[in-house]
Amino acid sequence: MGTVEPFPSSPPPGGPWAPPGPRGTDGFAIASLVTGLAGLGAVPLALGLVGLQRTRRSGAAGHGMAVAGVVLGAVSLVAGLVLVAAFAVGAVAGIANLARSAASPGSWADDSSRVLIDDLAVGDCLDYGDPDDTDAVLGVDCGSSHEAEVVEVVTLPGTGAYPGDDAVDSAADAQCSDVVAGALDAAGVDTATVGYDYFLPLPTAWDAGRRDVACLVTGGDDDLTGSLTTGTLDAPAAEVPSV
Numbered sequence: 001m002g003t004v005e006p007f008p009s010s011p012p013p014g015g016p017w018a019p020p021g022p023r024g025t026d027g028f029a030i031a032s033l034v035t036g037l038a039g040l041g042a043v044p045l046a047l048g049l050v051g052l053q054r055t056r057r058s059g060a061a062g063h064g065m066a067v068a069g070v071v072l073g074a075v076s077l078v079a080g081l082v083l084v085a086a087f088a089v090g091a092v093a094g095i096a097n098l099a100r101s102a103a104s105p106g107s108w109a110d111d112s113s114r115v116l117i118d119d120l121a122v123g124d125c126l127d128y129g130d131p132d133d134t135d136a137v138l139g140v141d142c143g144s145s146h147e148a149e150v151v152e153v154v155t156l157p158g159t160g161a162y163p164g165d166d167a168v169d170s171a172a173d174a175q176c177s178d179v180v181a182g183a184l185d186a187a188g189v190d191t192a193t194v195g196y197d198y199f200l201p202l203p204t205a206w207d208a209g210r211r212d213v214a215c216l217v218t219g220g221d222d223d224l225t226g227s228l229t230t231g232t233l234d235a236p237a238a239e240v241p242s243v
Contacts, residue, residue, distance in 0.1 A: 026055050029062030032069025041080050045073030115139040117199045120214045123229035124150045142227040148197060148216040149228055152179045156211045162203040172198045176215035184217065187228055193236040195220045 029051035036044035051066030114136045115126065125142040126149070140146040154175045156168065180196035197216040205211075217228050219236050226232035 024060060026051050026058070026060045026062035026066070028054055029060075029066040029069065032073070033065040034069075036069040036072025036076070039072075039076040041073060041077040043073065044069040045077060048073060113139045117214065118205070118210070118212075120150050120153070120199070122150050122152060123227060125224070125227065126150070126216075142230070142232070143225070145223040145225055147223055148218045149224060149233075150214050151183045151196075151217050151228060152176075152215045154179060154213050154215060156201070156213055158211065162206040165200075168200055168206070172200055172213045172215075176213065179215045180217050183228055187231060187233065189228065189233055189235050193220060193222070194218065194224070 028047050032044045032048035032051050034044075035047060038044075048066045048069035051062060051069065054060065055063040055066060114129070114133075115124070115138070116136050120126070120137070123142070125140050125144075125146040127138040127140055127147045129136070129138040142149065154172075156171050156175070158171075162168070176196055176198040181191065184191050184194065195218045197218050199214040199216070201211050201213065217224070217233075222236035224236070225234040
């Protein structure tokens with residue numbers, strides 16, 4: 001007898017089994033991380049939440065990216081809200097200060113603010129500040145101690161070129177002495193303890209047609225409190241001669 005060959009076995013239907021390949025990284029998770037690094041606020045937050053759900057269901061990679069995107073989105077969103085709130089508070093405070101300055105002469109936003117001499121108006125109280133700063137003074141609330149107050153802004157007569165420092169000073173002195181004396185007399189303030197001063201227009205301003213002079217009431221060697229314009233001026237007391 002011949003040798004019987006074994007019957008060859010056939011492979012199982014469908015071929016040999018192989019495990020599934022590795023899953024890719026979830027696109028929403030990637031987008032969440034990228035937009036979070038860019039600080040786009042609510043965008044990475046929303047993408048990250050979707051990415052967390054997708055990676056949890058599918059098992060795809062990217063769970064950590066989605067978490068990072070959610071965190072970055074939340075941080076940037078809170079930071080943005082804080083900035084908006086700070087801007088809004090600053091804007092409201094600025095509007096309130098402007099309204100208060102318009103409603104009450106001499107009520108500056110700060111106790112001591114640099115104010116250009118050309119911007120001074122009647123009722124503004126001030127300290128002279130830095131003597132080297134010839135363009136500005138320190139605006140002070142009239143309720144605080146201050147060195148001077150603007151009583152009137154007068155315009156000097158004249159046309160043509162700048163007539164010289166002496167001529168301008170003489171004209172300003174004559175007008176301001178009368179203006180301040182009249183205001184003190186009308187308010188019933190003793191002139192013995194107060195004086196007057198003025199700011200002259202610069203030659204360049206004169207040639208440009210700006211010839212305004214700010215006339216000031218001063219406390220002499222002492223400071224003033226209150227406002228002559230509003231009738232609340234507290235002038236320095238006169239010294240009583242010793243016997």
